[in-house]
Amino acid sequence: MSWLTDALSFLLDGASWEGTSGLGARLLDHLGLSALALLVATLVAVPLGLVLGHTGRGGALAINISNIGRAIPTFAILVIFVLLPQPLGDNTGSFVLALALFSVPPLLTNTYTGMREVDRSAVDAARGLGMSPAQMLLRVELPLATPLLMVGLRIAAVQVVATTTVVGLVSTRTLGSTITAGVASQDQPRVIAGALLVAALALVVELALAALEKRVGRRSSRPAAGKGRRAGKVAAASASSG
């Protein structure tokens, strides 16, 4: 287990964190790219999922996009984007676009499913109260769909942290490149330290969003057992590809 102690002492050494290729800069770059990609994906997928779910159209697309997304290797898309001419290439825009593309499926599928699973009697009651379609969407359906939307957000967030690591295979950026550079120079403590850091980051994101999901879920009116089971099924149906 000396590889583990070596990696831990590398992590605890302040010098490992300094400089443009240090752990600090790479971690910040990793977080920045992941956050931007997740933001872009959310801005596209959630409104689209809400509208498709509200109208009940495009269901096949919303569900199947997760299966298609899983079959496409992130690494392949990143390599292609890096090799394409401007405005793509080895730059932030390319990476954010590629990572966002892979975050859309879990968000879209779960938002759509959440909307479709809203109790029809609640929607009918809202219509009976004279709500406009927009009011129904925002005041009735969206709150009821939020638990599944949060599941989608958690899956997408954990996945984007993982796919951001793959950026390190095509560029000297993110914690992924800490790993690949370490493999190339046979610097095992650096490799393991990078891997531990990125694994810890993914787990922190998973736990934080799972906690948030629970808080949001408690406010929702659904029976807990039914919700958990359904959410689990959708989560399994749109899992990661990083």
Next chain:
Amino acid sequence: MPVVSVIHSASLADNCLTRNEWVCPLYLETRSSILLDAVGEHVQILVLSLAIGLLVGFPLALLARRTPWLKTVVLGAATIVYTVPSLALFVLVLPYTGLTVTTVVLALGLYSLTIIVRGVVAGLEGVPSSVEDAARGVGYGPQRLLWQVQVPLAVPSLVASLRVAGVSTVALTTVGAVVAHGGLGNLLFEGLQTRFFAQVLTASVLTVLLAFAVDLLLLALQKALTPWRRGVAA
């Protein structure tokens, strides 16, 4: 000197390879053995990873189902392992297995395991209690109940998890290029470094085709294993 350069440029044929085009059928023709080797490694990694996932995951799910604390531990561990990014998982296995294909197989086997365990547990939990009661009522013992009622009814969920694991494994195998054993991923990595566009696009397309082929094959397996569900949407 001019004579030499004339001969040289004349011998350089003008085709999609020399023009470095993305779409190049000539690449398929001239590099078919390299492509076949890469696909071979890809399939080898896939089959071994799924075998590990199934052979360890299925018994583990059966055990976990009967013991609540074990179920909590197994499902919790599965979530943690599944959360670890693939690149990190590859290199965390690295100290034991080095730059070998075993590194990729073990890491992806571990991923498949987490997906399959959850699929089997969900499948067994989804068996309607009325069906179980009916089987007990006509005299089925626990073993017969498990193998003739519960496991067959859990097959769709098991195969669904196998499909997710299979398709993910095909895509994630490419990342194995970091330890020089990524099947078609090796060609992607090499194509990136040499800016060889035809190689990058061909390897990408082949990976996606392989993923869809695996998905269809497992779907056919599910249809064969669950004849009573024919006519029901999957």
